[in-house]
Amino acid sequence: MKWATRAGIHIDRAACAWLIRRFIDPDATFVCVADLAHVPDDATPFDMRGADLGHHHGDCSFETILRRYDLTDDPALQRIAEIIHEADLDDERFDAPEAPGLDVVLRGLSMIGDDEHTMTVTKPVFDGLYEYYRRASLLGREPA
Amino acid sequence: MSEGSLPQQTVASGGAGQWVLLSYRLPREPSTPRITVWRKLKRLGVAQIGDGLIALPADARTREHIDWIAEEIEGFGGTATVWLAQPGSTTQERRLAQxxxxxxxxxxxxxxxxxxxxxxxxxxxxxxxxxxxxxxxxxxxxxxxxxxxxxxxxxxxxxxxxxxxxxxxxxx
Structure with missing residues (x-):
């Protein structure tokens, strides 16, 4: 399936792309466009103003996708969602000290490469975070 | 604060920089959405330049925040448009920054x-x-x-x- 998002991706879009490819559509391809009007007909837009998979009721797009695709039962994804929410919206709904650090890493990445580069680099980062919080939820404490 | 103590980056290259503006209207009642929106704008440190018109220096982060707030305003039954603009003179920009x-x-x-x-x-x-x-x-x-x-x-x-x-x- 084809997916589309706004060009100049930051944390929410990078995390959504990872989530889509790993949990929803392993064959996902992504196009980054400037505007909702430029989204190809056969693509599902996310994290764009006016798209269904966007911000709703104070949630970031990552949280919206979790809800739309019934992924809310996974505690590791839930924890990642809290971090993305705080890095993206910074409204202190959650306690996520990881968020400011991750936010800076993503902002820095966007300064040295294009969107494809950011997605390529962040994929193993999110894989690692997922594994960390998966183990944490099994152990009931920090795994290392 | 005197104008001279403003930091250099205010008017870095002599010309006025790019700003993101949000022009919005929200129904008077209920008041909760108005308060929610105003709190978010305040948290972002916006400059209020008119009734229902706020400004921030444009960068990736501010543009994105303003875009989502605009969407939220529409979700509340209001109207919102987001603009990219340049102050007509560096003096005006300086005043805003100050x-x-x-x-x-x-x-x-x-x-x-x-x-x-x-x-x-x-x-x-x-x-x-x-x-x-x-x-x-x-x-x-x-x-x-x-x-x-x-x-x-x-x-x-x-x-x-x-x-x-x-x-x-x-x-x-």
């Missing part, structure tokens, strides 16, 4: 006053104050687009609450 820097200065001064009050507390209380004020500083930094001199002073005052960071080290 009012924003002054608003931050007030916030930094409040933090500084609290840090100074905390100096006489017990070590435990001082540590709690340190953590609380550092978090407060982070929040202010996020909306500090034209850092005033009080920024550094507030950081110094807060860090001095840590037992290993005396003011003399900080000033060195």
């Amino acid at each position: 009012s924003m820097a002054e608003a931050r200065t007030t916030e930094y001064q409040q933090v500084m006053a609290q840090a100074e009050q905390a100096r006489t507390l017990t070590e435990d209380e001082r540590h709690r104050a340190l953590r609380r004020l550092r978090a407060e500083l982070r929040r202010i930094h996020r909306r500090d687009y034209f850092p005033p001199p009080a920024r550094r002073a507030a950081e110094t005052a807060v860090n001095a609450l840590h037992p290993t960071r005396t003011p003399t080290e900080e000033n060195a």
Whole structure:
């Protein structure tokens, strides 16, 4: 399936792309466009103003996708969602000290490469975070 | 604050920079959405340039925040348009930047006053104050687009609450 998002991706879009490819559509391809009007007909837009998979009721797009695709039962994804929410919206709904650090890493990445580069680099980062919080939820404490 | 004490980056290259503007209207009632939106805008440190018209220096982060707030306003039954604009003169831009820097200065001064009050507390209380004020500083930094001199002073005052960071080290 084809997916589309706004060009100049930051944390929410990078995390959504990872989530889509790993949990929803392993064959996902992504196009980054400037505007909702430029989204190809056969693509599902996310994290764009006016798209269904966007911000709703104070949630970031990552949280919206979790809800739309019934992924809310996974505690590791839930924890990642809290971090993305705080890095993206910074409204202190959650306690996520990881968020400011991750936010800076993503902002820095966007300064040295294009969107494809950011997605390529962040994929193993999110894989690692997922594994960390998966183990944490099994152990009931920090795994290392 | 005199105009001369404004930081260089305000008018970096002589020409006015790019700003993101949000023009919006929300129904008068219910009042909760109006308050929600205003809190979010305040948290972003916007400059209010008119009734239902606010401005921020345009960058990836501010544009994205404003876009989502615009969407939220429409979700509340209001109307919102987002604009990219350049002030007509650097003088106007300078004035705008100065009012924003002054608003931050007030916030930094409040933090500084609290840090100074905390100096006489017990070590435990001082540590709690340190953590609380550092978090407060982070929040202010996020909306500090034209850092005033009080920024550094507030950081110094807060860090001095840590037992290993005396003011003399900080000033060195």
